[in-house]
Amino acid sequence: MTEPTTLNKRRAPFRFRIEPRLSEPPAWYPAAVSFGAIIVALILGGVLISFAGGDPIRSYLHIAKASFGDIGVLSDTIVKATPIILAALACSVAFRMKLWNIGAEGQFIMGAFGASAIVLAPVLPAETSRWIFIPVMMIAGMAAGAIWGFIPGYLKAKFNVNEIISTLMLNYVAVAWVNFWIFGVWTEGGFQMSPKFPDGAWLPRLSDYAKAFPIFRGLTTHLGLVIGIVAAIILWFIIFRSRWGYEIRLIGDNPNAAQYAGINITRNTIWVMMLSGALAGLGGMSEVGGVVHRLQTAPVAAGYGFTGIIVAWLAKLNPLAIIFVSILFGALILAGREIQPSGVPKMIQGIILVCLIASDFLLRYRVVIERVEE
Amino acid sequence: MDYTIILQAGIASGTVLLFATIGELFAERSGVLNLGVEGMMLIGAMSAFSTTIATGNPWLGVLVAMIFAGLISQIHAFIVITLQADQVVSGLALTFLGAGISLVLGEGLSKAGTVSLLPNFSIPLLTLIPIIGKIFFTNQSVLVYVGYLLVPLSWYYINRTRPGLHLRAVGEYPSAADALGINVFRMRYFYVFVGGMMAGLAGATISLAVSPGWFSELTTGGQGWIAIGLVIFAQWDPFRAAIGAYAFGALRRLILDIQGPLVLFGFANPFYYNPYLGFFLQMLPYLFTVVVLVIGSREALRKRIGAPAALGNPYVRGERGL
Numbered sequence: 001m002t003e004p005t006t007l008n009k010r011r012a013p014f015r016f017r018i019e020p021r022l023s024e025p026p027a028w029y030p031a032a033v034s035f036g037a038i039i040v041a042l043i044l045g046g047v048l049i050s051f052a053g054g055d056p057i058r059s060y061l062h063i064a065k066a067s068f069g070d071i072g073v074l075s076d077t078i079v080k081a082t083p084i085i086l087a088a089l090a091c092s093v094a095f096r097m098k099l100w101n102i103g104a105e106g107q108f109i110m111g112a113f114g115a116s117a118i119v120l121a122p123v124l125p126a127e128t129s130r131w132i133f134i135p136v137m138m139i140a141g142m143a144a145g146a147i148w149g150f151i152p153g154y155l156k157a158k159f160n161v162n163e164i165i166s167t168l169m170l171n172y173v174a175v176a177w178v179n180f181w182i183f184g185v186w187t188e189g190g191f192q193m194s195p196k197f198p199d200g201a202w203l204p205r206l207s208d209y210a211k212a213f214p215i216f217r218g219l220t221t222h223l224g225l226v227i228g229i230v231a232a233i234i235l236w237f238i239i240f241r242s243r244w245g246y247e248i249r250l251i252g253d254n255p256n257a258a259q260y261a262g263i264n265i266t267r268n269t270i271w272v273m274m275l276s277g278a279l280a281g282l283g284g285m286s287e288v289g290g291v292v293h294r295l296q297t298a299p300v301a302a303g304y305g306f307t308g309i310i311v312a313w314l315a316k317l318n319p320l321a322i323i324f325v326s327i328l329f330g331a332l333i334l335a336g337r338e339i340q341p342s343g344v345p346k347m348i349q350g351i352i353l354v355c356l357i358a359s360d361f362l363l364r365y366r367v368v369i370e371r372v373e374e
Numbered sequence: 375m376d377y378t379i380i381l382q383a384g385i386a387s388g389t390v391l392l393f394a395t396i397g398e399l400f401a402e403r404s405g406v407l408n409l410g411v412e413g414m415m416l417i418g419a420m421s422a423f424s425t426t427i428a429t430g431n432p433w434l435g436v437l438v439a440m441i442f443a444g445l446i447s448q449i450h451a452f453i454v455i456t457l458q459a460d461q462v463v464s465g466l467a468l469t470f471l472g473a474g475i476s477l478v479l480g481e482g483l484s485k486a487g488t489v490s491l492l493p494n495f496s497i498p499l500l501t502l503i504p505i506i507g508k509i510f511f512t513n514q515s516v517l518v519y520v521g522y523l524l525v526p527l528s529w530y531y532i533n534r535t536r537p538g539l540h541l542r543a544v545g546e547y548p549s550a551a552d553a554l555g556i557n558v559f560r561m562r563y564f565y566v567f568v569g570g571m572m573a574g575l576a577g578a579t580i581s582l583a584v585s586p587g588w589f590s591e592l593t594t595g596g597q598g599w600i601a602i603g604l605v606i607f608a609q610w611d612p613f614r615a616a617i618g619a620y621a622f623g624a625l626r627r628l629i630l631d632i633q634g635p636l637v638l639f640g641f642a643n644p645f646y647y648n649p650y651l652g653f654f655l656q657m658l659p660y661l662f663t664v665v666v667l668v669i670g671s672r673e674a675l676r677k678r679i680g681a682p683a684a685l686g687n688p689y690v691r692g693e694r695g696l
Binding site for chain 1: 409413449452453457458459460462463464466467468469470471472473474475476477478479480481590595596599600602603606648650651653654656657660661663664667668671672
């Protein structure tokens with residue numbers, strides 16, 4: 001057994017003793033710790049904002065009002081959350097196996113490319129019906145993302161190449177690849193973007209049904225949200241109710257035990273990276289089909305893949321929790337666009353992640369304050 | 375196209391990678407993987423540039439960059455050494471944090487104009503050596519020469535001195551080092567700090583010497599991640615790190631310069647007549663990093679050279695294992 005670590009404060013009348021938790025903490029405890037970590041992060045973020053010459057309280061109030069203030073902005077928040085849900089699902093399944101896929105960003109971009117290629121190549125003619133266009137774009141986006149996940153998965157499985165670095169490098173390659181196509185091949189009048197997609201390739205929005213339901217007027221929430229929620233439910237069943245999910249969890253928790261149990265780690269590494277890439281690619285498809293409606297680098301490569309990492313971690317890799325955490329981060333990104341200085345949302349995300357990781361300590365150890373007896 | 379000029383600029387650009395790689399090498403030799411290099415470099419580049427604008431003294435800029443990046447690295451050190459959290463996730467968090475903080479504090483810096491940069495000079499006599507003198511010793515930034523000194527000194531420190539022996543012991547077999555009376559925790563904190571300072575120096579090298587200015591996240595453009603890849607390629611050896619860093623620096627320069635001339639090797643230059651192909655050139659450093667990792671991993675397997683045995687594992691006193 002581990003000896004208790006002591007942070008010695010010889011002179012003080014009390015001291016902190018840190019000891020490992022022997023029993024599982026109560027069910028509410030992890031959520032409370034995460035919540036506390038976020039509060040601490042917001043306070044630290046506020047301190048830094050005021051250092052940079054901003055007003056933290058106004059900034060935070062602004063975030064709350066500009067993202068949940070009325071049904072219109074709430075709808076915009078959900079639109080921002082949609083790509084994050086899919087990117088975070090992608091990260092969560094890989095992290096579950098302790099595969100550090102940092103390349104959801106690149107897989108997302110490739111998914112957007114794959115889906116756009118259906119429209120722009122064109123694989124399907126512009127007047128194709130929505131009900132054919134959208135499924136084909138989904139498949140193309142997932143396939144392109146899966147290929148982008150396969151490469152680091154294969155290199156990891158066969159050559160033991162560090163997947164953190166290979167996935168990250170492929171992010172930059174994906175951006176350059178899409179830039180080549182939108183500058184060189186599909187450019188609209190020399191601008192850095194493709195022409196707009198035909199109507200059939202747009203994911204339906206709530207506002208499309210405003211005639212039947214007047215309350216939907218102007219709401220931009222699109223089919224991608226449904227895709228994201230369905231994907232989260234399916235992933236939940238895969239992870240917690242299927243044999244494959246059991247293998248993934250076992251490899252993540254104890255690769256040696258998995259090996260002895262006869263689970264094929266090489267094959268699982270490749271398949272999980274492909275699943276991860278496909279989910280991120282689906283996110284890219286949903287973003288070009290539902291929001292951008294053309295292939296363009298800046299709005300697609302907006303860092304959803306990186307936010308997905310934080311969201312997956314905050315949701316403790318639980319697919320259903322990811323939906324709700326994504327909405328919070330969607331709010332942060334939506335409102336953050338108007339906040340000065342412009343790096344604030346990114347910084348707050350970083351601080352939240354740091355505090356979350358640090359707070360995990362409280363799940364594994366107890367801090368005991370005790371009197372020093374001389 | 376004058377190849378010596380490209381190589382000369384490549385050495386300067388490689389110096390950035392060299393500092394970051396050697397810094398990470400020290401941290402990893404002590405058993406701590408720090409994936410936050412990119413974030414610490416951004417902190418370094420931003421604080422060096424803004425300090426230099428405020429004071430007019432680039433040396434002060436370098437100093438502040440190293441201290442600020444070193445302090446930021448201590449967040450990672452605290453989380454993984456004291457709190458024993460996962461080093462991968464914490465390093466990622468540090469990257470986010472460093473990028474975010476440097477974006478917030480660097481707001482408006484991109485429009486700040488020019489600053490006094492670190493001096494360039496030539497080394498007398500050594501410049502007279504044909505080709506090599508031109509590439510390595512003519513009109514280089516003072517930091518490039520610091521880089522030349524750093525490589526052998528780091529090697530000597532790690533392999534031939536007593537503190538270097540302790541460093542290796544802590545990374546390979548911390549419980550044995552602990553039994554010898556070496557303070558494993560303090561050593562790891564220290565070398566993570568060294569890694570942070572070097573990453574800060576790398577950032578300062580960008581913003582005050584190689585490509586002066588602050589261009590938000592584009593300032594580093596993933597070089598921190600390339601540096602982490604280079605440590606694996608280097609097999610934790612400073613000389614191999616130098617080869618990798620300078621080769622990558624030269625590659626980066628070549629990509630910039632190859633699109634200029636009308637004629638390349640006697641043929642019409644495709645990159646001049648079709649600039650879109652330049653995007654494929656932009657992919658090269660990143661693809662090369664992956665290739666280098668494949669080579670490095672295979673070679674390590676063949677020669678049975680591995681990472682420091684305790685790399686990535688927290689040290690808990692009294693626990694069994696490494």
